[in-house]
Amino acid sequence: xxxxxxxVYDCAYKxxxxxxxIEILHNHKQAFKKGVINSNRNGYQSPANLHExxxxxxxxxxxxxxTKHKIICAxxxxxKGTDQNNIPHIHEGVLSxxxxxxxxxxxxxxxxxxxxxxxxxxxxxxxxSNLLHSVDxxxxxxxxxxxxxxxx
Numbered sequence: 001x002x003x004x005x006x007x008v009y010d011c012a013y014k015x016x017x018x019x020x021x022i023e024i025l026h027n028h029k030q031a032f033k034k035g036v037i038n039s040n041r042n043g044y045q046s047p048a049n050l051h052e053x054x055x056x057x058x059x060x061x062x063x064x065x066x067t068k069h070k071i072i073c074a075x076x077x078x079x080k081g082t083d084q085n086n087i088p089h090i091h092e093g094v095l096s097x098x099x100x101x102x103x104x105x106x107x108x109x110x111x112x113x114x115x116x117x118x119x120x121x122x123x124x125x126x127x128x129s130n131l132l133h134s135v136d137x138x139x140x141x142x143x144x145x146x147x148x149x150x151x152x
Contacts, residue, residue: 008112008127011066013059013099016122021101024055025076025145039134040077043084048073050147059099060149067126069095069151079108079135080143086135093150097126100146107144108136119146126151 028046029035035044051060051074060071072093079085085108090096098110103119110117110125112133117125127133129150138144 007131008117008125010123010125013062013122013124015058015062018101018121020055021059022145024053025078025101025147028053028076029078036075039086039089040079041083041085041087042081043077043079043138045078046076048075050074050076051149056147059147063097063099063124063126063149064151066124067095067097067151069093072150072152074147074149077146077148078143079138081141082137082139084108084144085137088132088134090132091129091150093129093152095126095151096129096131096149097124097151098146098148099124102143102145104140104142104144106139107142108138110135119144 032047036047038045051071100119100121100123103121112131
């Protein structure tokens, strides 16, 4: 685990199988077509029950081992198109984070503490939940997919 950008931590998930993650997340999206509206604008945010999926059990176990905290909720974010972003917000819990599944170049940077973090596929980022953060507009008509979560 390496410290980056003032209170934001990162690590790689070595067992990442991008195609498998995309399939699991698209199936979850199909099961919950309506989604929810929280910080995501013009994109899709799943209900916060993603951590209950058996297909992602090993991933969420990895997150808990890395952070030494328990997942309380997790959801998928899908953003495709140039007007899709996440407005500035904070989370509940002690720690919050994101795991990048599909992030084509130009699909939007993560902003924390007035710093831009360029997302990378297979990378887990986490930070104290009370840090204000947002995601820039997707600048392309490509799909950015991420998993966000809160921990206690």
